[in-house]
């Protein structure tokens with residue numbers, strides 16, 4: 106709890122210092138553009154309410170000695186020449202809240218990830234968003250904003266849209282919708298303090314189909330060169346129709362030092378990534394194959410073998426002969442559904458070519474997506490869903 110407080114307090118402190126300066130000299134809120142959000146508060150994580158309204162009232166700024174104001178004004182003006190200040194909303198999202206609303210929100214710590222901490226921020230105006238606070242992003246402002254533009258342009262129903270971002274020397278924040286059902290990882294494997302929800306075969310197919318479409322779309326961006334770089338179950342959420350929706354587009358290429366630290370142990374990275382740190386669209390396909398294996402087996406990407414030993418899910422599945430797949434590989438919860446064995450085998454075959462160790466032997470994501478569409482089509486009662 107104190108850790109959580111510490112994170113958020115430092116974040117708020119750093120952002121406020123900068124925003125105070127801005128408002129002091131411009132007598133207005135920083136620039137914003139906006140966010141429709143249909144998300145609700147997830148009450149099962151730690152609550153950390155903060156109210157910073159009084160120390161930040163604009164009248165107190167006016168009480169500073171004029172000489173100090175003048176000095177600070179000069180300083181801030183030079184900073185302003187170099188950068189846009191405040192929360193920047195991605196094109197297409199109109200400003201329905203600003204940085205003040207975020208800083209006054211009730212923050213809930215969701216977890217610490219590869220790139221930093223994630224918070225659920227519930228604002229007084231009823232909007233709830235997820236705030237990602239990036240750690241150790243050693244990147245120029247120009248490059249950061251350019252990358253945010255690229256990420257902001259990736260719009261697809263199976264990709265979680267970046268809604269807004271904030272940049273200062275000390276803080277880099279990203280704002281996303283909050284997905285109240287939690288991630289596919291939480292749905293499949295449960296979360297601390299949360300009950301695991303049972304996912305039937307059709308739900309799992311929808312997750313796979315949606316995620317495949319999202320990744321296939323990502324791979325068409327930036328001249329067909331965009332790489333996600335961190336496909337994993339905790340980055341896949343459910344859209345309004347229950348289809349997989351891919352989050353964290355573009356962060357792995359922004360914060361490469363962070364993911365290389367995690368690459369050995371996660372079970373999601375292709376061999377060429379753990380060996381030569383080389384992310385590519387082919388390595389995204391490998392990671393997607395691991396996600397398919399998770400959906401089929403109900404097991405996490407790394408399995409504990411006892412004695413502190415862990416084995417990758419990919420290696421475990423590969424060690425089982427096809428004749429034993431039904432008895433040993435598939436999630437026992439799925440075996441209660443009738444007439445799905447053939448489909449599970451087809452999905453497993455797709456997963457296994459995705460996790461081929463030679464990158465060139467893996468299929469393109471568009472091909473994977475098409476094959477999964479064919480499998481789900483009879484469930485959706487039409488040819489293409």
Ligand SMILES: Nc1ncnc2c1ncn2[C@@H]1O[C@H](COP(=O)(O)OP(=O)(O)OP(=O)(O)O)[C@@H](O)[C@H]1O
Nearest residue numbers: 215216217218219220223235281282283284288339
């Ligand atoms: N938009 C969101 N809505 C709901 N929960 C989210 C959202 N974004 C992240 N989370 C959850 O918050 C927690 C922390 O997320 P974060 O992305 O920082 O780390 P991660 O997914 O565990 O790892 P990584 O940083 O490698 O993706 C995870 O449990 C994740 O599923």
